[in-house]
Amino acid sequence: MTTQQTETDAIEGARRLTEVAAMTAENAIASASRLTEGGRLIDEHQVHAQRIAQLATESRAAAELLGYAEGQTATGTADTIAEEHAFVFAAEVVHKLRGAIEADPDTFGLDLSIREQLEDPDVRSMVRAGVAEARVRAIGARVIEARGASATELDDPVANLTRDTARSFARTEVLPIAQDMHRQDLLVPEDLIQKMAGLGLFGCSVPESYGGTEMGYLTMVVLTEELSTVSLVAGSLITRSEILTRALLQGGTEEQRQTWLPRIATGELLVGICVTEPDVGSDVASVTCKAVPGEHEGRKGWFIEGPKAWSTFAGRADILALLARTDPDVSLGNRGLSLFIVPKEPYDGHHFEHTQPEGGTLTGTANPTPGYRGMHSFTLAFDRYFVPEENLVGGEAGLGRGFYLQMGGFSAGRLQTGGRATGVAQASLEKACNYASDRKQFGRPIADYQLTQHKIGRMATHVAAGRHLTYAAARAMQTDERVSPSAQARADMEAAMCKLFASDVAIWVSQEAQLIHGGWGYSEEDPVARYVVDALVLPIYEGVKPILELKVIARQLLAGGR
Ligand SMILES: Cc1cc2nc3c(=O)[nH]c(=O)nc-3n(C[C@H](O)[C@H](O)[C@H](O)COP(=O)(O)OP(=O)(O)OC[C@H]3O[C@@H](n4cnc5c(N)ncnc54)[C@H](O)[C@@H]3O)c2cc1C
Numbered sequence: 176m177t178t179q180q181t182e183t184d185a186i187e188g189a190r191r192l193t194e195v196a197a198m199t200a201e202n203a204i205a206s207a208s209r210l211t212e213g214g215r216l217i218d219e220h221q222v223h224a225q226r227i228a229q230l231a232t233e234s235r236a237a238a239e240l241l242g243y244a245e246g247q248t249a250t251g252t253a254d255t256i257a258e259e260h261a262f263v264f265a266a267e268v269v270h271k272l273r274g275a276i277e278a279d280p281d282t283f284g285l286d287l288s289i290r291e292q293l294e295d296p297d298v299r300s301m302v303r304a305g306v307a308e309a310r311v312r313a314i315g316a317r318v319i320e321a322r323g324a325s326a327t328e329l330d331d332p333v334a335n336l337t338r339d340t341a342r343s344f345a346r347t348e349v350l351p352i353a354q355d356m357h358r359q360d361l362l363v364p365e366d367l368i369q370k371m372a373g374l375g376l377f378g379c380s381v382p383e384s385y386g387g388t389e390m391g392y393l394t395m396v397v398l399t400e401e402l403s404t405v406s407l408v409a410g411s412l413i414t415r416s417e418i419l420t421r422a423l424l425q426g427g428t429e430e431q432r433q434t435w436l437p438r439i440a441t442g443e444l445l446v447g448i449c450v451t452e453p454d455v456g457s458d459v460a461s462v463t464c465k466a467v468p469g470e471h472e473g474r475k476g477w478f479i480e481g482p483k484a485w486s487t488f489a490g491r492a493d494i495l496a497l498l499a500r501t502d503p504d505v506s507l508g509n510r511g512l513s514l515f516i517v518p519k520e521p522y523d524g525h526h527f528e529h530t531q532p533e534g535g536t537l538t539g540t541a542n543p544t545p546g547y548r549g550m551h552s553f554t555l556a557f558d559r560y561f562v563p564e565e566n567l568v569g570g571e572a573g574l575g576r577g578f579y580l581q582m583g584g585f586s587a588g589r590l591q592t593g594g595r596a597t598g599v600a601q602a603s604l605e606k607a608c609n610y611a612s613d614r615k616q617f618g619r620p621i622a623d624y625q626l627t628q629h630k631i632g633r634m635a636t637h638v639a640a641g642r643h644l645t646y647a648a649a650r651a652m653q654t655d656e657r658v659s660p661s662a663q664a665r666a667d668m669e670a671a672m673c674k675l676f677a678s679d680v681a682i683w684v685s686q687e688a689q690l691i692h693g694g695w696g697y698s699e700e701d702p703v704a705r706y707v708v709d710a711l712v713l714p715i716y717e718g719v720k721p722i723l724e725l726k727v728i729a730r731q732l733l734a735g736g737r
Contacts, residue, residue: 185255185262186244188301192265193237195292199272199285200234203227204732206284214733217725223282224729225721230272231732232644232672237265239643243327252328259314260639263632266305269298312625315632319622323608323635325601327642334394341401344374345409353406356549357705362491362523363408363549371409372442377416380587382424386437392587392649396594400642403598404605407709408549410595415446415488417591418584419496422514426569426580434565435494435516445521447492448588449483449555450581457722459498459578460509464557466499471533471561477501478535479517479560487716489539489553490522496568496584498577509578514568517560525551535560546708586667588717590652593645593673596681596713600638603681603706607631607688610703614693627691634684641677648673668731671723678713678720685710 207227211217217224244257273293276283280290292298304310329335348370356363371377379395381387390398395417403410416439423432438444455461464481479499489495495517502511520529525541536558541551567573568580608631611622621627648669685706689696696703714720718727 185258186241186248188305189237189241189244189258189261189265191298192262192269192301192305193234193241195298196230196234196237196265196268196272199269199276199289199293200231202285202289203276203283204231207729208733208735210282210284211733213735214730217729217733220282221725223279224733225724226275227732228675228724228728230268230275232676232728233268233271233640235647235669235672236640236644236676237261237268239647240264240640242647243643246330247328250330254326254328256314256317256326257639259310260636262305263311263314264636264640266302267636269293270302270306273302308625308629311632311636312628313632314635315628315630318604318631318635319608319612319628321608322612323601323605323631325638325642327639329393329397329646331391331393333390334397337390337394338397338401340374341398342404344370345402345405349402349405349409353409354700354702354705356406356408357546357709358699360525360543360548360551362551363412367409368412368442368445371412375440376413377442377445378436378440379413380417380420380424381436381440385432385440387420387440392590392653393646396590396645396649399591399594400598400601400645403595404602405598406549407547407595407599407712410598411487411547411550414588414591414595415448415492415496416442417587418448419446419494419516420584421587422496422568422580422584425583426514426573426576428570428572431516431565431568431570444493445488445491447486447489447495447553448584449486449489449495449497449517451485452482453484453554457719457726459581460512461505462498462500462512464497464499465503466501466513466515466562468501468564469561474563476561476563477515477567479515479557479562481557483555483557485542485552485716486539486555487547487552488550489555490524490527490541490551492519493521494518496581498581501567501574501577507575510575512577512581513574514577514580515562516566516568517562518566531561533561545711546705547712583667585717586652586670589674589723590645590648590670592713592717593641593648593670593677596674596677596710597638597642597645599706599710599713600634600641600677600681600684603685603688603703603710604631604634604638606703606706607634607691610688610692610695621691630687630691634687637680638684641673641680644676645673664731668728671718671727674717675714675720675723675728678710681706681710681713 240261244261247254375388378387379390383389466477497515501513529537539553539555651669652666
């Protein structure tokens with residue numbers, strides 16, 4: 176490192192560069208908003224809109240890393256590694272920003288004052304100091320010494336306590352079965368589900384008045400992260416309950432909340448989500464599976480007819496949250512969709528056929544997948560499947576509101592995915608550090624090599640960025656969601672941002688960890704090979720990555736919702 180690079184104070188550098196990143200992002204968003212007429216013309220500028228979503232997300236992650244480091248200093252527990260993470264990450268973000276703008280200055284259309292900031296000699300020199308390889312290697316060496324363990328402090332006592340409990344639960348109850356569950360594609364054992372239910376984990380976001388533990392979103396995310404560090408499947412068991420819980424809280428009738436939430440909270444009812452269809456993925460407004468009003472033996476209700484695809488856990492689930500077309504007028508798009516709670520019998524295995532007493536049938540076949548095993552994701556066919564009228568979420572008022580309720584539910588799922596992704600990334604980081612410390616080549620542990628340290632330094636910095644972005648999104652959802660519709664929309668966008676960023680981090684970090692294991696990382700016997708295939712699913716569900724970028728994040732940003 177040059178003298179100037181060593182002398183740059185990490186927290187000062189992080190502050191300055193985070194500020195530059197935030198100002199640039201804000202200016203780029205304003206310019207893109209004009210270009211796309213407030214987001215109306217996103218589809219004519221998709222590539223640029225995606226860039227905006229990415230840079231806004233990364234700039235926010237930099238701000239959250241800095242906020243954490245500053246918070247530690249303010250409470251007298253200054254954390255030098257957090258300060259280094261904040262500086263190095265902010266420098267990477269500004270470095271990337273400058274490259275992107277340099278490649279396409281006309282489309283970015285930044286104000287002169289912002290371009291001058293980016294070209295300011297002090298800023299340039301800080302960027303060089305932040306991305307200096309020796310600085311990143313130094314982080315890597317410290318992380319390897321700690322074997323990748325995260326020392327992140329939580330200012331919330333409930334979240335802190337829950338993290339300890341979840342960590343020890345994951346190590347004692349999940350670790351012994353995680354690898355077998357994956358390799359043999361087994362359904363998650365009932366015993367584990369019951370133990371998680373006993374801890375109240377299915378009711379994290381259910382208010383106490385409905386029998387839940389109401390731990391709050393931060394606690395939910397933290398415990399998800401801990402479970403996912405050992406097994407993505409264990410960390411994913413509560414996802415569907417979280418999605419339906421939020422939909423019921425946002426749009427269920429009081430009677431429905433009282434009927435369903437207590438049973439979801441205790442784990443008596445496990446949930447599957449049915450949105451996707453064989454021919455309908457991202458374009459949810461085009462859902463074809465229909466619900467037709469009718470009667471069975473004098474009982475009013477709906478007959479469900481049509482296909483669904485990729486419904487995770489639909490075999491074992493006791494109830495399915497199903498989005499169906501209730502208005503045959505397809506020109507209504509998403510306004511013709513409604514959300515139903517569809518009871519069924521639980522089944523294990525990869526195939527099931529269920530005939531209702533009312534005569535309707537439901538068949539399901541699991542799709543084989545390289546990872547994310549343990550819950551199985553099913554293609555389903557509903558044939559005149561009867562659902563009583565009281566199971567239409569929101570009752571009469573819920574007719575045509577299914578899309579809105581489902582998307583609200585997905586926000587909770589996306590937030591939880593930020594936690595899941597952080598867990599998988601953390602597991603990969605720890606595995607890489609342990610392996611690199613133990614494995615010797617050319618007479619030295621591979622951890623001693625500069626390249627290994629540099630890789631680990633960047634991996635750790637990105638894992639920390641994903642973690643703090645996710646925690647911030649959880650806090651935002653907790654505080655903002657009841658304040659106003661615009662605050663809720665912002666919280667939903669932040670949930671999408673944390674999912675977007677943390678999922679990318681999980682994929683990249685798990686693949687780097689696998690490479691650090693050389694050929695042994697390619698062996699099915701090593702958990703790192705599982706982390707790689709598990710991570711790949713993270714940017715797909717709850718809105719595949721390009722849709723999240725364009726239709727959730729960019730749309731909200733360009734409409735002025737920062
Ligand atoms: C393991 C797994 C579990 C799942 N679990 C569930 C579940 O429990 N319940 C459920 O309902 N679904 C579930 N899904 C489905 C998941 O939500 C969908 O796969 C996802 O929404 C994307 O839909 P699709 O696969 O049809 O892709 P498509 O919508 O066909 O998109 C494919 C690609 O096309 C491109 N694309 C599409 N539209 C646009 C556009 N407007 N602009 C630019 N590019 C575009 C993008 O590159 C995109 O990645 C699961 C999926 C998997 C793999």
